[in-house]
Amino acid sequence: xxxxxxxxxxxxxxxxxxxxxxxxxxxxxxxxxxxxxxxxxxxxxxxxxxxxxxxxxxxxxxxxxxx
Amino acid sequence: xxxxxxxxxxxxxxxxxxxxxxxxxxxxxxxxxxxxxxxxxxxxxxxxxxxxxxxxxxxxxxxxxxxxxxxxxxxxxxxxxxxxxxxxxxxxxxxxxxxxxxxxxxxxxxxxxxxxxxxxxxxxxxxxxxxxxxxxxxxxxxxxxxxxxxxxxxxxxxxxxxxxxxxxx
Numbered sequence: 670x671x672x673x674x675x676x677x678x679x680x681x682x683x684x685x686x687x688x689x690x691x692x693x694x695x696x697x698x699x700x701x702x703x704x705x706x707x708x709x710x711x712x713x714x715x716x717x718x719x720x721x722x723x724x725x726x727x728x729x730x731x732x733x734x735x736x
Numbered sequence: 737x738x739x740x741x742x743x744x745x746x747x748x749x750x751x752x753x754x755x756x757x758x759x760x761x762x763x764x765x766x767x768x769x770x771x772x773x774x775x776x777x778x779x780x781x782x783x784x785x786x787x788x789x790x791x792x793x794x795x796x797x798x799x800x801x802x803x804x805x806x807x808x809x810x811x812x813x814x815x816x817x818x819x820x821x822x823x824x825x826x827x828x829x830x831x832x833x834x835x836x837x838x839x840x841x842x843x844x845x846x847x848x849x850x851x852x853x854x855x856x857x858x859x860x861x862x863x864x865x866x867x868x869x870x871x872x873x874x875x876x877x878x879x880x881x882x883x884x885x886x887x888x889x890x891x892x893x894x895x896x897x898x899x900x901x902x903x904x905x
Contacts (some may be wrong), residue, residue: 672903678880693738700755700762700766
């Protein structure tokens with residue numbers, strides 16, 4: 670089972686992805702960020718533990734809502 | 737009246753291009769998705785959720801210092817007004833035709849201003865929770881939601897932490 674855990678605290682999202690094979694995690698995270706943007710949330714990656722692609726800016730562990 | 741807003745729906749072009757390579761059908765779906773009705777629904781859910789919080793009530797009108805009310809018009813209807821003992825005139829929440837969330841309140845006194853800012857921040861938090869739940873539903877996840885109240889070590893004030901766990905095959 671693919672699992673996504675979202676912790677919401679102080680207007681920030683901490684998102685973890687588990688059991689996603691290959692780069693499907695990246696696809697899922699892109700979908701999440703795009704849908705957040707379509708809902709008016711400005712996403713900004715504050716931290717990433719994606720060791721494979723640290724420069725890619727697309728593992729959004731923490732998203733920040735625009736205040 | 738104070739006016740502030742959450743951003744209108746946007747599209748992240750670089751991410752859309754990446755997703756277009758990974759999953760063109762899904763990318764097309766997201767690009768064409770009209771989220772304004774979903775934003776309105778999430779805002780309504782957030783207002784309902786806040787009305788169950790201690791000391792906050794939901795009403796359908798706001799007033800200014802002189803007792804004048806806000807008149808909704810077709811493009812900017814008042815979804816609801818949050819009221820507390822410190823802000824009896826209320827803070828109104830509206831969603832415009834572009835999906836921008838707007839707030840309106842009379843902030844003539846310091847107390848009104850502070851309470852208005854507190855309610856606005858609380859609404860943004862609650863709205864974000866509703867948005868994440870809606871998005872995970874759209875993405876096909878079955879969710880379990882856990883709420884917890886913790887004490888902020890810096891301010892000493894209690895704050896809400898929400899954990900959403902979603903699974904799908």
